[in-house]
Amino acid sequence: MAKLAGTWHFVSHENVHNFIEKVGGEVGEFIEESAAEEPKMTITFPDHEHVVFHFRHPDGKEDEEKCKFGVPCEHSSSHGKKFKSVLAKVCDHCMVSDLQDTAHPAHTIFELYGHELHIISKAGDVTAVTKYARG
Template sequence: MSHLAGTWHLKSHHNVTAFLHKIGEDEEFIKGAEEDKPKLSISFPDHEHVVFDYDGKFGKHEEKCKFGSVCEHKSLHGRKFKSIITKESDNCMKSDIQDSAHPAHRVYELIDNELHLTSIAGDVKAVSIFTREH
């Protein structure tokens, strides 16, 4: 089982506003995201899939993806995009967001028992740090 599995609470985020602007999110969503402190649950129902459950200001949202396959998503405010997620190790997953207008990359990595979500779009890098729920 991956060390990334569990429920995580947002502790802090850095440069998220710039990242959201870069990927084309609307102003209302960006303002709400700045104030949100979501809970993120990550589970692995089998060796081929990962499930992300988000619970925050914009409601609850679940995404199930198969490693190495194109996964279709809908952002919390309705924007559609695709990604491919890969499991690099028990401590790291990478997601390549395939949006022709706003391509981006995300890395989910366990560092010092915290989940670091690094989001990169062009020259903009954002980091969100989550602590594990006990």
């Protein structure tokens, strides 16, 4: 948790359709980039078991949602790929973006790629990849 502590700011959001997992970590085709009206989010990781999502809506409204972390672990997606750099996992009912409304549970993982934090949320056949930078 200490590696994630602090505030991360929204960089980009992509939806990946028909998530294709290969040994090299490649994914399926990108079908859309985030629209201008996507809520911009910051995420704050305190140094304890909760993470706070701040959703910033276009109309200025803010929502806050807290989720308990599981222990840092290796997490398998529904397709069986191992995400070995995963630092934490949030509960399955939590979505990265509150614009995603689905009956399917979301599998959300956190990965560090250099100086970026990637949050990958899989729900049904759509996978959302949201990127954040520190500061």
